[in-house]
Amino acid sequence: MTEQSYPPNLVTDAVDGVRKRHRKEIRFRLLGLSAILASLGFLVFFIASIVTTGYGAFVKTVVLVDVDLTLDSLGLEDGYTPKDLEEISYRTVARNAIRDMFPEVSGRSARRELTGLLGAGAEFELKDFVLKNPDLVGAPQSFWMTASDDFDLFNKGGAREETATQLSSQQKDWYRSLLRDSRVKTTFNASFLTASDSRDPELAGVWGAIKGSFFALGICLLLSFTVGVLAAIYLEEFAPKNRWTSLLEVNINNLAAVPSITYGLLGLAIFLGIFGLPRSASLVGGMVLALMTLPTIIISSRVSLQAVPPSIREAALGIGASHIQAVFHHVVPLALPGMLTGTIIGMARALGETAPLLMIGMVAFIADAPASVLDPASALPVQVYLWADSPERAFAEKTAGAILVLLAFLVAMNMAAVVLRKRFEKRW
Amino acid sequence: MVIAMTQEMQASKIPQTGEEPATDRPKIHASCVHVSYSGRSAIKNVDLDIRANSVTALIGPSGCGKTTFLRCLNRMNDIIDGCEVRGNIQLDGEDIYAPGVDTVVLRRRIGMVFQKPNPFPKSIYENVAYGPRIHGLASKGRALDGIVESSLKRAGLWDEVKDRLDAPATGLSGGQQQRLCIARAIAIEPDVILMDEPCSALDPIATARIEELIDELKQNFTIIIVTHSMQQAARVSQYTAFFHMGELVEEGETKVIFTNPKDPRTQAYVTGRIG
Numbered sequence: 144m145t146e147q148s149y150p151p152n153l154v155t156d157a158v159d160g161v162r163k164r165h166r167k168e169i170r171f172r173l174l175g176l177s178a179i180l181a182s183l184g185f186l187v188f189f190i191a192s193i194v195t196t197g198y199g200a201f202v203k204t205v206v207l208v209d210v211d212l213t214l215d216s217l218g219l220e221d222g223y224t225p226k227d228l229e230e231i232s233y234r235t236v237a238r239n240a241i242r243d244m245f246p247e248v249s250g251r252s253a254r255r256e257l258t259g260l261l262g263a264g265a266e267f268e269l270k271d272f273v274l275k276n277p278d279l280v281g282a283p284q285s286f287w288m289t290a291s292d293d294f295d296l297f298n299k300g301g302a303r304e305e306t307a308t309q310l311s312s313q314q315k316d317w318y319r320s321l322l323r324d325s326r327v328k329t330t331f332n333a334s335f336l337t338a339s340d341s342r343d344p345e346l347a348g349v350w351g352a353i354k355g356s357f358f359a360l361g362i363c364l365l366l367s368f369t370v371g372v373l374a375a376i377y378l379e380e381f382a383p384k385n386r387w388t389s390l391l392e393v394n395i396n397n398l399a400a401v402p403s404i405t406y407g408l409l410g411l412a413i414f415l416g417i418f419g420l421p422r423s424a425s426l427v428g429g430m431v432l433a434l435m436t437l438p439t440i441i442i443s444s445r446v447s448l449q450a451v452p453p454s455i456r457e458a459a460l461g462i463g464a465s466h467i468q469a470v471f472h473h474v475v476p477l478a479l480p481g482m483l484t485g486t487i488i489g490m491a492r493a494l495g496e497t498a499p500l501l502m503i504g505m506v507a508f509i510a511d512a513p514a515s516v517l518d519p520a521s522a523l524p525v526q527v528y529l530w531a532d533s534p535e536r537a538f539a540e541k542t543a544g545a546i547l548v549l550l551a552f553l554v555a556m557n558m559a560a561v562v563l564r565k566r567f568e569k570r571w
Numbered sequence: 572m573v574i575a576m577t578q579e580m581q582a583s584k585i586p587q588t589g590e591e592p593a594t595d596r597p598k599i600h601a602s603c604v605h606v607s608y609s610g611r612s613a614i615k616n617v618d619l620d621i622r623a624n625s626v627t628a629l630i631g632p633s634g635c636g637k638t639t640f641l642r643c644l645n646r647m648n649d650i651i652d653g654c655e656v657r658g659n660i661q662l663d664g665e666d667i668y669a670p671g672v673d674t675v676v677l678r679r680r681i682g683m684v685f686q687k688p689n690p691f692p693k694s695i696y697e698n699v700a701y702g703p704r705i706h707g708l709a710s711k712g713r714a715l716d717g718i719v720e721s722s723l724k725r726a727g728l729w730d731e732v733k734d735r736l737d738a739p740a741t742g743l744s745g746g747q748q749q750r751l752c753i754a755r756a757i758a759i760e761p762d763v764i765l766m767d768e769p770c771s772a773l774d775p776i777a778t779a780r781i782e783e784l785i786d787e788l789k790q791n792f793t794i795i796i797v798t799h800s801m802q803q804a805a806r807v808s809q810y811t812a813f814f815h816m817g818e819l820v821e822e823g824e825t826k827v828i829f830t831n832p833k834d835p836r837t838q839a840y841v842t843g844r845i846g
Contacts, residue, residue, distance in 0.1 A: 383652075461684075
């Protein structure tokens with residue numbers, strides 16, 4: 144090899160086949176990049192469509208109504224007691240208020256259409272307002288009241304014709320005149336997060352479902368984390384390695400892949416059928432979800448126990464720690480971040496699970512938030528499923544809104560998993 | 572070769588004339604030790620006596636069974652599935668494989684230092700304090716501080732770490748970590764310390780420090796060291812045992828093994844022709 148021939152030998156073209164190998168690499172990189180871009184595109188499309196639909200659930204249309212709160216119209220006399228305030232027919236007061244704003248309207252059906260502008264909860268809003276501010280009684284007041292769902296959709300849809308097929312042309316005219324007087328506005332819809340399910344879309348909220356999910360997940364975490372982690376520690380550190388334990392391992396791996404509705408059937412047969420636990424209760428929901436999450440937690444806990452270097456076990460045993468001391472003083476603390484991560488990912492999966500809950504009756508319409516784990520409850524994904532099934536158009540945005548709430552919880556849980564891992568992770 | 576043979580015969584006739592005081596009973600007495608892993612024999616028919624307060628080196632090519640034998644002495648092989656130990660091993664005349672022997676008590680008396688430094692991923696203080704704490708030598712406070720300090724001093728690490736006892740042990744250099752592991756082993760005051768190639772992961776300077784340390788420690792402890800380096804065996808040990816293919820080929824005083832071996836295999840190994 145002479146000096147002159149040295150440089151050309153290092154140029155790619157000079158060597159046969161090298162260029163081909165490089166082309167292969169470039170092709171592979173491009174494929175990988177396009178796969179990433181495609182999945183990102185799907186994700187962005189998914190999030191964007193849910194956010195644009197679900198945004199409406201977090202705002203609501205309110206109408207400024209002049210309410211005549213004089214004693215006369217409330218049917219009160221001087222020297223009324225707070226108890227009297229509770230017994231007023233606020234329904235009539237609210238109806239009269241909106242009718243007084245359009246005195247020209249007459250006829251039974253026209254008046255019904257007019258009162259239809261206000262939401263089904265208008266009378267309760269009015270009642271709450273009066274009970275909270277009893278000193279305002281005695282004079283006419285202006286008061287923002289929640290509009291009905293059709294009116295709400297029409298307003299949020301930019302008053303386009305196709306958004307309000309349910310409204311008559313007369314109702315649309317009233318809307319325009321209210322809008323001219325600046326009596327219509329959209330505000331933050333706090334009741335979507337604080338109210339429970341309702342047949343009326345403008346009153347429906349996710350609070351009951353959040354609470355039900357919270358109860359069910361709490362039960363699930365309690366059962367599946369303790370049982371799962373202890374089972375994993377026993378299988379990995381103490382159990383003899385023989386045919387039975389490997390059979391057990393195969394079965395646990397298989398259970399992780401069993402369709403979740405099967406666990407619902409199991410829960411229906413055992414928890415409801417044999418133990419006689421209450422139907423639709425979040426206790427049973429949590430137990431069923433725990434059964435479903437258990438294999439995931441056992442597998443991830445075993446993997447993180449396996450990842451602890453054997454030298455740590457030997458070090459502890461070598462200075463005379465007993466087996467259980469070596470495991471609980473040294474191995475488990477090192478495996479804990481992985482166990483926690485696996486648990487949170489299992490919990491996130493349980494949070495999004497609907498099928499097993501359907502089987503144990505957590506799919507019913509439940510208008511009150513559960514007060515305990517034994518009360519009938521709903522869950523967030525079940526709420527999504529129920530609303531998606533409802534005929535009222537306004538439930539479409541409620542459905543998307545509930546999905547957004549669910550996604551927010553899932554993101555929060557996954558971030559907690561990352562933070563836990565970062566905080567407790569130790570290097571060796 | 573003939574001269575070597577006669578010298579060897581003379582050496583074998585002289586009973587234990589080293590610098591070490593000859594004791595009547597060996598610290599550890601092993602006879603007819605067989606070890607097999609899932610039926611595959613690893614060492615067979617090993618008879619070896621370990622003398623107290625001395626350094627015994629186990630040498631031999633890779634896979635010859637020296638580490639296996641070492642791990643029999645504190646029953647670390649118990650945790651390996653399918654490992655079967657037969658024969659008789661006595662510590663101060665007591666059979667360590669007798670039924671009812673508690674490995675916790677045994678390992679309290681026979682400490683171990685491993686090939687790769689394996690400090691716990693905790694603070695330096697915690698690493699040394701863990702042993703005394705679980706064995707109830709001292710639970711906390713000044714008594715424990717005293718044990719930690721004296722152990723680190725005896726391991727020659729005190730001056731380097733005294734200002735950062737709460738720092739993670741994994742942040743130390745490899746040589747410091749290994750001395751920490753030695754400090755951890757001596758903190759529980761064992762009788763015997765087993766060392767499994769303690770310097771194989773270290774550079775020559777760190778190795779030299781560990782060797783000095785071994786030399787100091789032999790006043791208080793009986794040390795058994797597995798090593799691949801014949802120079803190291805020659806430098807630190809008073810007695811050497813040569814293993815080959817699962818058999819104990821030859822044992823005796825280190826200078827005899829290195830200068831005047833009986834067995835041609837030992838001769839070949841120590842002169843570097845095999846292994």
